[in-house]
Amino acid sequence: MCTCRSSTHSPSPARIQNSPISVLVPVLLLNLCTLLVQGPYPASCIPVTEFFPFGTSSDQTTERSDDGGSGRINLTVMFPFFGNRHDKLYVNNNGVISFFDELRTYRPEDFPLTEKIPIIAPYWADVDISISNGTVWYRESRDPQLLAKATNEIRAFSAYRNFQAYWVFVATWDEVGFFGASEDGLNKKNTFQAVLVLDTTGKLSFVILNYAKIEWTTGSNSLGHSLTGLGGNPAQAGFNAGDTVHFFEIEGAGTSSVINLTATSNMGIPGKWIFRIDSSEIQDVCSQSESSLVSFQPAFTSMLSADAITVNGLCLDTKVPSIEGQLEGATGPRELCCFLEDNSARCYLPPLVLTGFVNISLKIGGGGWNYSGELEIKNIVDMPPAVIRDVPDEWMTGNTVSISWKYGFLEWATSYSIEILAFK
């Protein structure tokens, strides 16, 4: 159990005096690394404001009928999916993008499908937009802003630092209800998005799945309850190659847990799932290999730190028993306080009293220090302070000191203690 004890993290006064920071006189270090990690991280999702924009005049909508769709869409690129390349696709109201033909099947089926239909299923279930006022939007795009957004989201993974998006296809199921809904069931809506991304070489393809709201899992014809949209045979989510053999199901797909897709992730951001989908195996973009580079968010922090950083690029799920972190800087290795939360890893940094790059290594479940990445530590004078010393003059003379910080800086903690380190 990791409690971020300050005794192991506080720099010794001697080290402070030897460091460049000693030119800042008086020096008072605030150590907020004793935050107790107790607060439940808010159950979250990807808000529609963080979706790729949809519903604009450049979008088209699918046929406004139960089990309808877009009809054939000829693509301006060859899109690689599951080892094949496709020049057309269909957006289907029932939460599926299909490649050979439209898919009117309203009852989600287990993968692999016995028919030869390659599909991407962000959320295959019995949508009925004819009664629910929901809308299914789609567009193919090379808009530079969308490409920049796609490029950024995929570059967050260290293996794809040079990724450059060339083309995207954005399909959004906006406030869609379910077939057979009655009374309260009519108010249950799902909002989710699938963004297909192709790179400039035309070889790499990804899908970004964003889930903003999932309130129902099952239509009435799949034995769901008309008042709740739950029970029966819940929604399918994942990828079917179309060769009757290969497929990939997203965690929770086809079970009642599929309702939690807004809170789960394969990359540490609840409600977002990103997969590489061009090759014959669908891949999580995080690393499942036994050693790899990771990146951190934010990518730099202040030498006074006390910030929590999120580790990007590791596949972490409930099977991971523990995570340990270590920081290698100018003054030797130091243990970090790291913990697992929402399928991602977070680490607290102690005050560091150094600038430049440090290496952070991570150990999963008692293995070796197999995962590492670099983090930039900036001088406090180059960083806007997160914690401000109020009325500094009184700190030297009075009995009371006062600090303040921006609203939201500590919002997720339910309890924390503050340590003030001082020296003359």
Ligand SMILES: *[C@@H]1O[C@H](CO)[C@@H](O)[C@H](O)[C@H]1NC(C)=O
């Ligand atoms: C798509 O391409 C096919 C085959 O080239 C063609 O027959 C069809 O008219 C095209 N559809 C549209 C909507 O352009």
Ligand SMILES: *[C@@H]1O[C@H](CO)[C@@H](O)[C@H](O)[C@H]1NC(C)=O
């Ligand atoms: C659909 O929209 C109409 C008009 O805005 C509204 O009266 C009706 O309640 C809506 N139905 C659902 C199921 O949201």
Ligand SMILES: *[C@@H]1O[C@H](CO)[C@@H](O)[C@H](O)[C@H]1NC(C)=O
């Ligand atoms: C969804 O997630 C919540 C919070 O982790 C959990 O309590 C609940 O049991 C999950 N629901 C299902 C149906 O798995």
Ligand SMILES: *[C@@H]1O[C@H](CO)[C@@H](O)[C@H](O)[C@H]1NC(C)=O
């Ligand atoms: C971090 O690790 C890399 C690769 O092992 C090494 O080249 C570099 O010098 C290290 N940097 C620090 C600050 O320890």
Ligand SMILES: *[C@@H]1O[C@H](CO)[C@@H](O)[C@H](O)[C@H]1NC(C)=O
């Ligand atoms: C770390 O890597 C070594 C070899 O590089 C491997 O034998 C070991 O299983 C890895 N440990 C973990 C936890 O992945």
